[in-house]
Amino acid sequence: MRTQVAIIGGGPSGLLLSQLLNREGIATVVLERRSRAHVLSRIRAGVLERGSAALLRHAGVGGRMDAEGLPHDGCYLSTVQxxxxxxxRDMVNAQVLVYGQTEVTKDLYAAQDAIGATLIDGAEDVALHEVDGANPYVTYRKDGEQRRVACDVIAGCDGFHGISRQTIPASVRHEFERVYPFGWLGVLSETAPAAHELVYANHPRGFALASMRNARLSRYYIQVPEGTRPEQWSDAAFWDELRRRLPPELAESMETGPSIEKSVAPLRSFVCEPMRHGRLFLVGDAAHIVPPTGAKGLNLAFGDVHYLFEALRRWYRDADAEALDTYSDRALARVWGAMRFSWWMTNMLHRFPEQSDFDQRMQESELRQLVTVPSARTTMALNYVGLPY
Structure with missing residues (x-):
């Protein structure tokens, strides 16, 4: 099989890149290790930056998002005070959209099917070959048969544990990482959200977040120690602890109910430089991981998609390789900006194991500065709605 762009990974970033390229007449093959049902079962982020929403509209998949997504003009922050x-809206005249990653993926699958894009799931033992030459290719096994895809370019959209980043020689890669000493215990419930916008809570007992997917589907998180397993927490224990950490006016009126999904997410900051090696380009979690505190994971991946799509379009349409040559530097500049914001949010809102009462007061003071200093609110708002591409 031959294509122009081989895309490794059939999550939202791989599907969006394929959708954008195919609409420009650039052929793709998407290889995904898991089944479509498994990809759609993943519970992930629900906040879309303004740039992400615009990119989905440009790809022709924004209709349901605009009809069903929940526009948010801001968010709430809380302390014990x-x-x-x-x-x-007031600070930077912008908003975000709450629209779950699962719904984004459904829309992308439907769009890809409608244009007849080549999506191959169940692709096992994927390997990338000759990525530093002019004729890269991909091999994989499907139904017990070894297969090959020749291509011009490979886009590695296969996540943190995928093969793409590992294909870049260790002598070339420079990896930066911080693993945080706690995780998020998350519960999904068929209940009304506690508030009409997200609530981020700093509390001496630990961080909490009240968010939602729609008017009858809520997503809540509490900070838990590293190594916590979901089965260690009953629903009743989770709701009791969440109430302790949320503002009393929300805790008293919050609707609770059985969890329909419960999981623990570890928190880490990770960046791989460079994001390009020869004809291989890394996208999304293959190159970087951010703590979920700043709602940047999916949005940062879509930023990479934007840069790579624009670069490939210029390369194929105008034989202009400059954007491909500068892809890594341009993407990384935005990655580190989002990394800083997520690091700041995480450090301001969480209780660290070694944290003293003095440190707690300093966090509360920093949060109070957002109340009293308009420029501080403007900086937070600009980063939350998304830095420009």
């Missing part, structure tokens, strides 16, 4: 609102 009380809750306050940061208005994105």
């Amino acid at each position: 009380g809750m306050f609102h940061v208005s994105f």
Whole structure:
């Protein structure tokens, strides 16, 4: 089989890149190790930056998002001293959309099927070959048969544990990482959200987040020690602890119910430089991981998709390789900006094992500065709605 762009990974970033390229007449093959049902079962982020929403519309998959997504003009932050609102609309005249990653993926699958894109799931033992030459190719096994895809370019959209980043020689890769000493215990419940916008809570007992997917589907998180397993927490214990950490006015009126999904997510910051090696280009979690505190994971991947799509379009349409040559530097500049914001949010809102009462007061003071200093709110709002591409 021959194509122009081989895309490794059939999650939202791989599907979006394929959708954008095919609409420009650039052929793709998407290889995904898991089944479509498994990809759609993943519970992930629900906040879309303004740039991500615009990119989905440009790809022709924004209709349901615009009809069903929940526009948010800001978010709430709270400490034991009380809750306050940061208005994105007032600060930077922008908003975000709450629309679950699962729904984004459904829309992308439907669009890819409609244009007849080549999506191959169950692709096992994927290997990338000759990525530093002019004729790269990919091999994989499907139904017990070894197969090969020749291509011009390979886009590695296969996540942190995928093969793409590992294909870049260790002598070339420079990896930066911080693993945080806690995780997020998350519960999905068929209940009304506690508030109309997200609530981030700093509390001496630990961080909490009240979020939602739609008007009858809520997503809640509490900070838990590293190594915590979901089965260690009953639903009743989770709701009790969440109430302790949320502002009293929310805790008293919050609707609770049985969890329909419960999981623990570890938190880490990770960046791989460079994001290009020869004809191989890394996208999304293959190159970087951010803590979920700043709602940047999917959005950062879509930023990479934007840069790579624009570079490939210029290369195929105008024989202009400059954007491909600068892809890694351009993407990494935005990656480190989002990394800083996520690191700041994480450090401001979480209780660290070695944290003293003094450190707790310093966090609360930093949060109060957002109340009293307009420029601080503007900086937060600009980063939350998304830095420009």
